[in-house]
Amino acid sequence: MKKIYLHPLPIRIWHWVNALSFLMLIFTGLQIRYRDMMRVMSFETSVDVHNIFGFVLIFNFFIWLLYYVISGKLKIYIPALSPRKFIEGCIRQAIYYGYGIFRGEPNPHHSTPDNKFNPMQQMAYLNIMAMFLPLQLLTGLMMWDIKGFSSWITLAGGIKIVDTVHVLIFLFFSSFLFVHIYLATLGHTATAHIKAMFTGFEEEDEHSH
């Protein structure tokens, strides 16, 4: 059994703060949006909690950005610059998830601190971290202070559009969460990746190489 120090402490803290924030935001978001169907907490409380965790998430996003920019590790999110190489990598990974994994074939991607994500993960997380999450934070911010961001809202096409974007991204995150958690169980044991996110060390089955 081999141990790789894959997740530095700041990233682990960031991840779990993110995880808690996402869960709280999804829950309070549902409570705000489906007030007529669920009444776990009052509207005021759900809005307040949603706002608090929204700001936690914004703060956390900048922690992430700061860490990756300063450490120079941002490149782990950047897919291979050669489209051919990138597409090949994606196909290889897709074949693994859709076929190889069932045959017990090894994961074609081997995570290292400098190359943490497989090409599909790179594509997904780059979209999430560079587009969906900032957009979600921004639309959330706009709705938090409609008057203050009124010119931005007008530019975006109105509060209804802003809300629709916010909801669409929320739906994407909610459904992605299932995939994310499931994929986290696909380590050499079901809890290997999850443990690693606490300890920082990813255990690898040496036989897989």
Place this chain on the structure above:
Amino acid sequence: MFRFKGGQTVGKGTYWNLSNGEGIDMDGKRPLPGGGSVKYLRLPSGGMFVLGPFLGLLFVCLLPLMSLVIALTLLSRVALASDALSSEEAGKCLSCHSSEGMVKTFKNNENVSIHIAKKHFKDTVHGFLSCTDCHADVSLDSHPSAQYKSIRDFAASISRSCRNCHTDDQILAKPMHNQAVSRANAPPCSDCHGSHSIRKSSELKQNASNSQYCLSCHQKQFSVTINGEKVSLSVNEEVLRQSVHSNHDCTDCHSAFSKEAHPVEKFGSRRELSISISGACKGCHQDKHKQLEGSIHFSMLKEGNLKAPVCTDCHGFHNVGRKAILETVAGVPCKKCHENIFEDYKESVHGVAKMSGKNAAPVCSSCHFAHEVKPALISRSPGETCLGCHKKAVDIHSEWLPNAAIHLEAVACTACHVPNAGMRVYLNATDSASGLTASASKVKELLGAGHTALTGRDGIGDRQMWDIYQALTGKGAGMSIQTTLGLRDSGESHHLASKGKAVRQCDNCHNANSEFFKSVAMTVVDNNGREEFYAVKPQVLSSIFALLPLNQFYVMGGTRVKLLDFLGVFMVIAGASFPAAHIMIRILTRRLRSSSKHTGRH
């Protein structure tokens, strides 16, 4: 001591009969000749001798002087004709009518004093006339009480005598007499000119002010009838004096009239007269009139609605009072027409405060303004009006209400401060340049043949809303749809409750089941700025087709787009089914892997 009567027993002496000058010497106690009416003076002959020259002097000197005075007096009487009261006939009339307290009762039980005093004739121009010249139906021989029904009837009868001397031409030379001659129920002459002390109008003109001149007639009780309506032309001088216009002359407002001119004005109704006179106010109060021109009241007037209020309806005619009076509960003029609303107001937090003596509490004009009264726009939040007094409202709401400023912009204050009122979402067709609700005619013009969608039986649907949006926001149309939340019935906006009773539950609105979203209307205004509503199906609020038309309107938890709900369910199922399917396949292929592992190890 010296005076005696006939028949009286007197002592010795010389007695002079004052009737015929005859002297009688009496010697002893004997009665004087003649009856009691004969008067005697006792004077000794010597005394007579002394008095004689004096009496002669009087006769010679004073008699001519007295004659001269009498002649001159008579001459002046002749010059002014004869003095009625000195005439034989008048003397006879006055022998009774000079008695104070004489009263005549007419058939309708009206009493009139028939006491005639000399002072009544002091300044009369009719001094040369005799009583029966005017009271033609009375003569010395025939003096039965004329059987008049009333004072009015009596005065009218006497007035006919005036026409014996004053010809129609003479009367009509004064325009103000026009109606007096032509109308059957014209006031009798005496209404203006008086009965016995009739003065020359020229005297009045010279000495009186304009107002005094007018009041010389108009302070008397008389009226005209316009189209069957009685209109009093009487003016109470006391009322005038107490008005804020006490320094004005009548002619300042009634500018067509003067001492010289009294034109005949024709009005179709009493109301038309009021409206016409209100036009005079503009002369001084131009600023107020300017404000009025933009008001709903003025628009109604322009439409020919005679019920529309004019200056005098609120301020009165001659009793124009101070502004402060109009701002009291008792003095608010609006209640004359808007009585129900005023009753609601009295029960509101504002009305209760006002009636409890808080003078600063608002009345109608505080919110609606006195002159620039706009049509009530229930679709628009009265926020600006409320914030005029409640300047800290945004700050106070911000203490607990997120996005307080936006709430106060989009939600009518009344929506929360009038508990239990019916709510509605208003989609206002708005002119982008002015920010005001667009006119019905402009909207219909832009919609062309599609304008029938506005008045469809079931209300405007989501696709129709999309078409309307396309038409209103198309190139050159310059419109947008602004959404507001307010009360369904404008009348209810006067039921403002105290702060403690205001709605403070977010759930009231932020809930798809909220009453708010069950009534939706599109709003335009007619040419006078009054709202017209077109029913909109409530489903429009949550339709994907309304994403752009209602892009400025979103109530969290209230108006979510239904399609996103379905999409959300689909995405979550899709997200969950990927792991589920993957796990399923992994279970199914378990043997494959175990054999592969086995192979790998060997």
